[in-house]
Amino acid sequence: MWAMTRRLLRTVILLISCPLLALEPRAQVGAAARHVLVISLDGFTASALDDPQIPLPTLRRLAARGAVAAAMRPVNPTVTWPNHTSLVTGVTPAKHGVLFNGSLIREPGVPPRIEPWRDKDLMVRGRTLYDLAHARGLTTAQVDWVAIHNAPTITWAFAERPDPAAAIPRELVTAGTVAQADVDGFASRHIVVRDQIWTDAAAHIIRKHKPNLLLFHLLNLDSTQHRYGPRTHAALTTMAHLDAQVNSLLIAIDEAGLTSRTTVIVVSDHGFKTVKRQIKLNAAFAAAGLLQVQDGKVVSCQAYAVPEGGSAIVYVTVPDPSGEILARATSAIAGVEGIDTIVEPEGYAKLGLPLPTDDDQMGALFVIPKEGYAFNAAATAPAVVDAVEGSLGAHGYVSSDPELGALFIASGAGIKPAVRLGTIENVDVAPTIARLLGLQLAGADGRVLEEILVTSNR
Numbered sequence: 001m002w003a004m005t006r007r008l009l010r011t012v013i014l015l016i017s018c019p020l021l022a023l024e025p026r027a028q029v030g031a032a033a034r035h036v037l038v039i040s041l042d043g044f045t046a047s048a049l050d051d052p053q054i055p056l057p058t059l060r061r062l063a064a065r066g067a068v069a070a071a072m073r074p075v076n077p078t079v080t081w082p083n084h085t086s087l088v089t090g091v092t093p094a095k096h097g098v099l100f101n102g103s104l105i106r107e108p109g110v111p112p113r114i115e116p117w118r119d120k121d122l123m124v125r126g127r128t129l130y131d132l133a134h135a136r137g138l139t140t141a142q143v144d145w146v147a148i149h150n151a152p153t154i155t156w157a158f159a160e161r162p163d164p165a166a167a168i169p170r171e172l173v174t175a176g177t178v179a180q181a182d183v184d185g186f187a188s189r190h191i192v193v194r195d196q197i198w199t200d201a202a203a204h205i206i207r208k209h210k211p212n213l214l215l216f217h218l219l220n221l222d223s224t225q226h227r228y229g230p231r232t233h234a235a236l237t238t239m240a241h242l243d244a245q246v247n248s249l250l251i252a253i254d255e256a257g258l259t260s261r262t263t264v265i266v267v268s269d270h271g272f273k274t275v276k277r278q279i280k281l282n283a284a285f286a287a288a289g290l291l292q293v294q295d296g297k298v299v300s301c302q303a304y305a306v307p308e309g310g311s312a313i314v315y316v317t318v319p320d321p322s323g324e325i326l327a328r329a330t331s332a333i334a335g336v337e338g339i340d341t342i343v344e345p346e347g348y349a350k351l352g353l354p355l356p357t358d359d360d361q362m363g364a365l366f367v368i369p370k371e372g373y374a375f376n377a378a379a380t381a382p383a384v385v386d387a388v389e390g391s392l393g394a395h396g397y398v399s400s401d402p403e404l405g406a407l408f409i410a411s412g413a414g415i416k417p418a419v420r421l422g423t424i425e426n427v428d429v430a431p432t433i434a435r436l437l438g439l440q441l442a443g444a445d446g447r448v449l450e451e452i453l454v455t456s457n458r
Contacts, residue, residue, distance in 0.1 A: 032138070034413070034437050035262040037206070037214045037249065038429075040087070040145075041242050042080060043222035043395065045230065045271035046071040046405040048239055055240045058247040059409060062264060066411025067419035067452035074270045074399045074406050074426050076351045077308045080222070081116075081146045083269035083406075083426055088129045088145075088215065090430035090444030092352035097125040098147050099313070099353075099361045104306070106360060109318050111304045117161075120151040129430045130154060130213060132439050138212035143202040144194075145215040156209050158201035161187050172204055195220040199245045203252035210256055212437060216249070218242060229392035230272035230403075261413050263436050267429060268407040270395040273310060275387045276372040279338045281305035281312055282379035288332035290325065293379050303329035305367070307375035310397030310404075314365035326364050337384045338373035342366075351398065368398060410452055419452045 102116035134153035374394040427446030434441040
């Protein structure tokens, strides 16, 4: 009886996994017949794929049947929006101009602020992969992608904060897939619920609309690791859940009849590091008289640090023709516990960052912490405190740090089987996807990953 039960279980598993087994490498013909699904698992460290303690059957099957990199080096700053923008432009932030999870708004004498809900055309410089695909008559879609607000070259969208009146949210409600209350109150829903709705939306778009290019992003792992830290029970559980959500999309591809024509590319934007101490550069500026705090809030400043977790960018917020304020700011933070390197503009090019004279998004200094430290924006003393739950993990560190290595898997149509790569660059992804779609992305900093493509895609 037990032997029969085991055989039945193996049969059920095989049936459930059939989309994975069907993702064989195959040449593609005709641009309209080509489909690429890009799945971004925010904060998924490349090394996790080889950790036997994490159940990742879907990702490992994709990797075994396609190409996998030991790691993908992110761009600096190693945060979500800059890296997602490089994934679809093939250039570093020095060219595309996205340095934060939004656009930096600067006004004299007050702290800069980050505005996420700006139109893509006002935020992203240069042409994106989806712009190019749309111009060539291909259909495009995005679910929870970033730096893409109101992009006119996206055919179907379910946004990070969906508009209840938009086409895809209406279709999902009509189909009974999503409740109207969940769409109306989407921003207040728990991140686990939002991840599931985004997955349902992507599966719906695949089945109903069959886009040539779909950009899909899940956020829960990033949130979990910020709160509890990487390699915790919560983080490993979330990774296993993500694996199941990827499988849901593979099933949708199979149900849409697109398996033989679809390339699945799974990436992440960055890895994660454990944080033990938090550095408050703005508290050091307050102590030096460069920043004024009232009731715990910064009311005026001459210098201000915008934290990005494992790095911070310092801005002089008032005219400083003599450089005296910048000199005071540099002196104020030079001796703060946990500071490793203060990078001045002459060092920006090496990090792929723009000069402040070329881009007002960039500041006068780029500050890097020591191991175990991260930055936050608070301006109240003391300048360094122990990390607490909610701030036990961070990214934003320099991209050469091995723990920041991101995930890259490519599998399915047009991809050779059993290819193992070393470390690739984030900016290699966009030109490679362009090639898979029969397009050419001019001006990319990255290269086409020729070694993973079947001959007919070259």
